[in-house]
Amino acid sequence: MKNTPWDQRMARILIRPLVNSPITPNLISTITLIGALTGAGLLTVGDPTLANWGAAVFVFSRFLDHCDGELARKQGTTSQLGYYLDYASGGIGYGALFLCLGIGFRDGLLGPWAIILGAAGAAGAILSVFFNLRIDKENATEIGTENDSVGYPAFAGFELEDGIYLLAPITWFGYLEPFFIAAAISAILYTAGKLVHILSFQNKKSP
Secondary structure, three states: OOOOOHHHHHHHHHOHHHOOOOOOHHHHHHHHHHHHHHHHHHOOOOOHHHHHHHHHHHHHHHHHHHHHHHHHHHHOOOOHHHHHHHHHHHHHHHHHHHHHHHHHOOOOOOOOHHHHHHHHHHHHHHHHHHHHHHHHHHHHHHHOOOOOOOOOOEEOOEEHHHHHHHHHHHHHOOOHHHHHHHHHHHHHHHHHHHHHHHHHHHHHHOO
């Protein structure tokens, strides 16, 4: 428990009333994706009020993403479908966020290049899904387990991906554009790192 991220611990507590309910993990994954797409869409309009709501909805959807896995474990309903759906929900959600932010800031500091950066960040988010699935498979082969998701660097109960929770306050205080630029570049570099990892693994396997 001591190494479990704080948001996952909170999700573990919040899903307890749902264990014996008709609510399924896959339903939560679907709601998570809808929420992420809705939040991202609100960020394209350019209206500050809608952007504030969009950031809040997106952040909440990212927290909700921890609930489906916890519920599946408590209900004993873990499945391949849920595993892939969880990954797809995250990748599509982040991809939509980068693309929508790029469109929203097309008249900002980067001009039309914002759309290109957003599209590149979105591509990175989608590709990372496939790369992480590949790494999961490698890990399962090495340690004899299945359906273990790739973890993120963590410290003191916080993971690297928890930085997305800053999206809401950053938006509210008017610093969304520099956050978008930094986050999109980081997503591209993260994807490149995953590709290097996969290629390195392939080289080790080669005779």
